[in-house]
Amino acid sequence: MTTVVFTHGTGVREPHLGGLLAHITSGLAATAPGAHLVAYDWGGPHGARLAADGASIPAAPGAGTGRSAADPDESDETQEWARLYADPSAELATAAAGVAGHATPPGAAFPDERPRAVLLEIAARGEPGADPLAPGLHEAAAALARSPLLGPAAEALDQETLASVLARALTATVVAADIEADSPVQISGDVRDAAVAALAGRLGAAPVGTGRGPLLRMAGRPLLRLGSRYAVRRRRALTDAAHPAAGDILKYLARGEDMRQGLRDLVATLEPPVVLLGHSLGGIISLDTLISGPLPGVELLTTVGSQGPFLYETGALPSLAHPDPLPGHVPPWLNLYDRRDLLGYAAEPLFPGRAHDVTTDSRQPFPVAHSAYWGDPAVYRAIGERLP
Template sequence: MPVGVTRDAVVGRLAAVLGASARGAERGVRSLALRVASSTASRAVVRRRRALTEAAHPAAGDVLRYLSRGEAVRAGLRALIAGLEPPVAIVAHSLGGIIALDTLVLTPLPQVRLLVTAGSQAPFLYESGSLPSLEHPAPRPAHIPDWLNLYDPRDLLSYLGAGLFPGRVTDIAVDSRQPFPAAHSAYWTNAEVYRHIVERLP
């Protein structure tokens, strides 16, 4: 089997005999196409920057506000749970999953027997060092209850937790068949979500 320069020479001669384009020509065409597409996409995003920012702002703003001033929200959740009879299951979506996990990490709440997160960014924040209560790579505290993490493969705002907390999180895919961003809000119209929750209830 020819290698290196010999192989390249053989490939070049065969290409010439068979009438193929010169080696590397297709890369030049592909590179030009990518540059043109990139430039066009960049201009489109710049033109729509205000609309894109306004569309993302409510959710992004809520997360940023929580990360900088979240104690009042955690205190409210603790007070709510304190008045409930066990066993308690917390079911939280998106930012709610971040708040629930944070609260449970910081305060052992023995009446809570199940944490369910759907479309949550909590694993991502933990891995990136942005989760207020737990710094990566610290392990998940033992007092946190069973954690069921539901995610939709098309929901770009849902993250997996099992790889970060081996044996402490169960990730389950629930496909709403909706494109993003609709997939992020489609958990509660998906019967599969409720089935998985009911199967785990304490």
């Protein structure tokens, strides 16, 4: 039996680690049923802590803070979803703002009656085609049924367009809640789009094939500004969530030997063959530990969304300086990165013949893409194909 030692990334602590491990165990079972997953929880004993209860964190700036990054590519659907995650009601608000009031004839149903009733049914019983969104879907549907935007939007849009807009709003609300909760696992773009299609069909639309939002493209700049406003509103929450991640990186680069030694000690207790599987900083720890000395029994290094190659190229990897080659005792290296994950880097160009890159695409915007690997079947297939 192959033992896979999973080394988590920055900021991951319980209770999130347990859920992440269960997710990876399930994913590996489909492609490597003989593998046994073991966790290296370095965050508990060695992770960063705010010793002065966050005294160094500055107060959040005012709401007038401007954008710090270039405008996103308007042709990319992932940016439309990024805006919806920032404000799930954006499309509804856009539609409601353009409606002209009119009278409903006596005895006729109001335009929002049917969608409101369906939303309440979803809140009570869910939607089988959107199971990956449970349990947050129930609360999201109930809130959307009560939204004051629903009536005006229903008057402004035809049934099919309204159904798609509501489906995207529901999906974005659930994903946004996961982002807010710092969930280490995010659904892939394909799973998201399938949920949107199922919800839109339940709400009265014909089958749809994508999650693109035409009203988002029409809205333009006002929605672009939502991203900045969203970040400012969450400044304290973002900082509180980021400090273990940023602190973990800094602590590892300054005093990482305890983390490496903990991994050595764990591997020494395991029967070979052993595979090291590291995500983000966990990949750096795994790579660095292997470079610093042989680990008997370890036959494969797998890094996912990791910055090890970048640190090596910049001269910041503790155990190996560029352009020194990988030591001969380092086993074969499988490196996976999502092209939308700005924290994932390529290893093969730096270590030709020693590292093998596999590019994935969760179709999620950054930073969701950095946690979406574990919801992407392609990741587990790539790992399963190379396990000893």
